[in-house]
Amino acid sequence: MITLEARNITKSYASHTALDDVSIEVPEQSIFGLLGPNGAGKTTLIRIINMIAVKDAGEIWLNGKPMQPSDAAHIGYLPEERGLYKKMKVGEQAVYLARLKGMSHHDAKTKLRWWFEKFEIGGWWNKKVEELSKGMQQKIQFIVTVLHNPRLLIFDEPFSGFDPINVNLLKTEILRLREEGATVIFSTHNMASVEEICDRITLINQSKNILSGDIHQIKQSFKTHTYQIRYQAPRNLLLPASKFEVVNDMKKGECQEAQIKILTNDTANVLLQQVMQQAEIIGFNELLPSLNDIFISEVGNNNGL
């Protein structure tokens, strides 16, 4: 079952096309990464899903039905550029924003207390926002985003501006929210975090969808049949150049480490047999391309670099 589906979304501004026939599918209870270089159209797509911006063509479906304005109450949105009313008190402001999402005053207060306790920020309730540091403000904003138990969470660059401890805290919370049934859409440049928590991704470049799918399948499809071998031997490996390409082979601490690409259709076993004759194998694994590599090569190809 699919929670959110955007079909053939097109959006043009006066001078340029921001989205050109972009479709995404976000399955229920998954974490979805929306990737792309700056200006690719990610924020526009997110705004269209949030019904902040109006699409020129295409459809947004939620749980098999076209999305209604009333669905906004089920969405939690953390924009990239964050802000709160500086002069307002933290607690009061959080209650206000929660009530705009349709929560009752009492519910908002109870749940906020719970979150404040959890993030150990109970003492901030009566502080003005301008008294808090930027990281503190972001925590508040995160709480406000998830407070009304949205079934669909949309985070635009959620980790920017956080220290590593808080990034971890946030990741844990996001994964927990997913466990509790939420579907999460992420937009980010931070490929490491995408690899860590996303299930599916879509890569947008120059207003077009250039790559999407399950993150493991994508990595498989981009694999180069390169393997990493750690071994102990008096000298470097000698392999037939017609079958294997030694990308790298050097001493690393006590042992040697080599990256070898299989050029034919042979399996890894063939490589292992060759190596076993020459050295004692300590470790062996396949090298899958990092998302970062895929991103750079795909966007690069697409832009004709």
Added chain:
Amino acid sequence: MNKILLIIQREYLTRVRKKSFIIMTIVGPLLMAAMIILPAFLAKWSENTDRKVAVLDETGWFFEKFKNEDHLSFYYVFGDFEKEKEEALSKRGDLLLFIPLPELNVPVSAELYANKQAGLNVTSYIKSVMKQTVENKKLIASGIDPNIIKSSKVDINLVNIKVDEAGIEKKSNTEVEVGLSIFAGLMIYFFIFMFGAQVLKGVIEEKSNRIVEVIISSVKPFQLMMGKIVGIAMVGLTQFLLWIILTLIIVGMVQLFFVGNDMASMQLPEAQAGLLNSATQSESNNPMMIVTDILGSINLPVMAISFILYFLGGYLMYASLFAAIGGAVDNDADTQQFMFPVSIPLIFAVAMSGVIVNQPDSTLAIWMSMVPFTSPITMIMRIPFGVPYWELGLSLLLLVIGFTFTTWMAGKIYKTGILMYGKKITYRTLWTWLTAR
């Protein structure tokens, strides 16, 4: 609870709880009350101190001419100037009026010595007595009886009677009407700008700290804009009502505690302000009565209701334009280029106030009170002089149409602009937003 109500509530509460609002609310009535009370109070207070003046008259012209007044008494001394000065000022704490023997034959100068500044009433009394005395002597010297001159003086009491369409005559007095007219016009101008600027500031704040994106993922941009405009309008009305109530309370309390039942003297300065030089001295026509009479000739309930309606209408008209400007620009500096053209009609209306009060029924005045951009100021200025109800109704109707139109326009610009950053906004871009579907 409806979301727009939530927004109105937040806009209202955050502003009403601000220190600046509370200070304005207290200081405003204090100033207004002070304007009403202080002149009367000061006059009363300075009268209350008893002052004695020693008169050293070398000419002998003014002997027994200074009569004792309330709180002001005169006595005559005949010693040496330095000695009498010492005696009067240092020992008795009185004033000394020294009239030296003139070099020519008519004494036209005198010196008044005092430890503290002698009040205006003291100096003006002395001056008038001396003037009178010297004039009389001169008249007698020319063979003219001063009594003839006195009896030939007349005071002209010109009463304006306004005849309305129904033929009912009302006493009217242009000065009071002009005063009220200009005061009301300026108040509307001031209120529209003050609260319009708050709308502008609020929109810019939301846009520049980016909270707007979070909010419009919950509500429509138009709801956010209207919530802000209505919330601030309510702040304005609250302030306005509090000012009136507090001013009345303060004036009432001061009358009660300090002046007692002497109401007429309390009202005197106020009356003078409006009446200027038209007041007559006769008992039956005391200034207090005149003011009450004339205020009766102005339809005060119509004036008060119109004031509130025109404030609201004018505010809605301009606040929505200010909101659009706030939504379109990125920072305070850019607002100036758009603020100015928007404010021109208001400034024009105020600049024309002299013409309007001179000829409240002129074609220009009628047109300006119909065009919604100027009508809030011009119409409120015309009302004290009497405006037919059909004109009032038509003007209000046009105003409603006007602000509906500007609000619709503003909504379109605001909706697009609020999410647009880092773009130089020109009139051309505004036009594309406005005509966008």
